[in-house]
Amino acid sequence: VAKRCDGLDEAVIAAAVEVPYTRHPPPGMTTRRLLARAFLDVIAEIGLERDDVDGLGVASFTLAPDHAIDLAWHLGVRARWLVEDPHGGASGLNMLRHAIRAIEAGDATTVVLLAGDHFGADDFDRLVSDFNRVTRDHLATIPTGGPNAQFALLTDRHMAATGLGPQDYGMIPVAQRRWARLNAGAVYRDELTLEDYLSAPVVAPPLVRYDCVPVVSGANAVVVTSAARTGPAVRVPAVRAAFNHDNGLGDGLSTGLRPIAEELWASSNFPPESVDLAAVYDDYPVMALVQLDDVGLIPDGDLRRFLHDRVWRDRWPLNPSGGQLSAGQAGAAGGMHGLVEAVRQLLGHAGERQVADAARAVVTGYGMVTYLYGSCAIAATLERRP
Amino acid sequence: VNDLVVWRCEGCGERSFPRRELCPNCASDIQTAEPQATGVVTGITAHRGTSIGCVDAEGTRIIVRLVDELAVGETARLGIVGNAPVAFRP
Numbered sequence: 001v002a003k004r005c006d007g008l009d010e011a012v013i014a015a016a017v018e019v020p021y022t023r024h025p026p027p028g029m030t031t032r033r034l035l036a037r038a039f040l041d042v043i044a045e046i047g048l049e050r051d052d053v054d055g056l057g058v059a060s061f062t063l064a065p066d067h068a069i070d071l072a073w074h075l076g077v078r079a080r081w082l083v084e085d086p087h088g089g090a091s092g093l094n095m096l097r098h099a100i101r102a103i104e105a106g107d108a109t110t111v112v113l114l115a116g117d118h119f120g121a122d123d124f125d126r127l128v129s130d131f132n133r134v135t136r137d138h139l140a141t142i143p144t145g146g147p148n149a150q151f152a153l154l155t156d157r158h159m160a161a162t163g164l165g166p167q168d169y170g171m172i173p174v175a176q177r178r179w180a181r182l183n184a185g186a187v188y189r190d191e192l193t194l195e196d197y198l199s200a201p202v203v204a205p206p207l208v209r210y211d212c213v214p215v216v217s218g219a220n221a222v223v224v225t226s227a228a229r230t231g232p233a234v235r236v237p238a239v240r241a242a243f244n245h246d247n248g249l250g251d252g253l254s255t256g257l258r259p260i261a262e263e264l265w266a267s268s269n270f271p272p273e274s275v276d277l278a279a280v281y282d283d284y285p286v287m288a289l290v291q292l293d294d295v296g297l298i299p300d301g302d303l304r305r306f307l308h309d310r311v312w313r314d315r316w317p318l319n320p321s322g323g324q325l326s327a328g329q330a331g332a333a334g335g336m337h338g339l340v341e342a343v344r345q346l347l348g349h350a351g352e353r354q355v356a357d358a359a360r361a362v363v364t365g366y367g368m369v370t371y372l373y374g375s376c377a378i379a380a381t382l383e384r385r386p
Numbered sequence: 387v388n389d390l391v392v393w394r395c396e397g398c399g400e401r402s403f404p405r406r407e408l409c410p411n412c413a414s415d416i417q418t419a420e421p422q423a424t425g426v427v428t429g430i431t432a433h434r435g436t437s438i439g440c441v442d443a444e445g446t447r448i449i450v451r452l453v454d455e456l457a458v459g460e461t462a463r464l465g466i467v468g469n470a471p472v473a474f475r476p
Contacts, residue, residue, distance in 0.1 A: 134404050137404065137469065138403075138404050138449070138471060139449060141468060141469040141470035141471075142436060142438060142449065142450070142451040142470045142471070142472075143436060143470075144433060144436075144438055144449065145433045145434050145436070146433075148433055149431055149433045149438045149449070150449070152431035152433070152438075153429040153431055153438075153440045153449070156429050156430075156431070157428075157429060203433070204431045204432060204433040204438075205430075205431050205432060206431075207431075247410045248410070249410060371404060371449075372440075372447060372449070
């Protein structure tokens with residue numbers, strides 16, 4: 001296999017799983033248990049034994065005070081490569097990039113990446129009010145009550161800048177719900193119409209219930225292995241990231257994906273219009289739309305036309321799991337949810353919602369609000385190995 | 387009601403809120419507190435019964451609790467109540 005400048009050809013993704021998300025997990029559920037389930041499910045997917053795994057990565061908000069090493073001990077994994085990533089919506093792809101590099105460098109051969117959270121009674125409120133020191137000192141004191149307020153203000157700015165309205169943004173959650181209806185793992189599968197969306201209870205104006213992700217407990221996992229391993233697998237032609245790209249001095253209406261998009265596609269050797277599906281980080285519809293534009297999937301920049309023609313009329317596979325807006329956001333697992341969906345689609349394991357002949361995908365991660373908006377952005381292109 | 391302060395960089399004059407360790411513009415680590423009396427309301431929302439706004443305080447964006455009813459475009463009086471940045475009618 002020729003090694004391109006990216007050097008990402010030595011490793012592949014061989015398996016991806018999701019431990020079913022639940023709104024009301026059974027008593028006794030813990031984050032560790034969810035991560036253990038994800039570990040067992042993902043190695044079983046391709047017939048690995050625990051002792052085949054020599055690298056472990058984890059992203060979780062609620063694993064604390066435990067760290068990756070404690071998890072390795074609980075799982076009985078003897079690792080020569082160990083990573084923990086606290087960057088929420090960017091953690092899945094960030095760990096993926098580290099894992100690929102580790103395999104290329106010979107530091108590990110078989111890496112399991114885990115992401116998951118279980119939220120007990122007060123865990124979610126504690127997470128959002130103590131998200132970082134700026135939140136603790138300057139936002140929780142108001143109290144803003146989590147990121148809904150910032151993204152309500154951001155959506156408002158986006159509306160003013162683009163002229164889009166609720167009937168446009170609403171196409172994202174409603175179109176994704178059509179896909180969720182085909183996904184037994186999505187927590188919301190009931191039919192949702194644009195009329196339902198437009199008359200939904202307000203959470204933080206202009207955001208309504210269906211603009212905000214349902215908080216769930218759940219976990220995701222992928223296996224990254226040497227490309228020498230035979231069998232179905234997904235290549236990762238390129239990963240690009242931008243952290244704190246504008247130092248928080250902008251208006252949040254564009255992400256770090258914008259400055260990295262050109263390099264991402266150049267390294268991938270295929271253009272954005274050739275992807276069969278996209279899994280973008282949909283913490284809020286406005287951010288899904290901004291990322292689609294920033295990463296180059298809306299080449300003419302006509303957001304309204306993209307929504308009305310591609311997403312609505314053509315039912316183009318945007319977040320075909322239903323996305324976090326319908327499938328749920330299991331904390332840090334939200335940063336791996338889209339990756340898992342894209343890999344399962346490319347492997348032909350997506351069941352009722354399988355996108356026919358899916359060969360290429362793009363996945364994005366976004367998030368970690370530092371004050372006004374998210375400061376992390378990362379994207380990966382994926383391709384089914386022939 | 388206490389003064390709301392923004393942080394002025396001694397090196398280049400850039401103003402920040404919240405305070406950063408290093409000036410985002412020139413990387414100086416010396417900043418001084420500067421009371422900020424007013425700001426223009428640029429956005430309004432609400433969450434769980436709390437009115438929340440974004441104000442532009444001479445180029446620095448600050449998220450505040452709206453204590454009084456205010457409209458986008460209005461100039462608000464700023465302050466700190468408890469530890470929260472707040473905005474009042476002038």
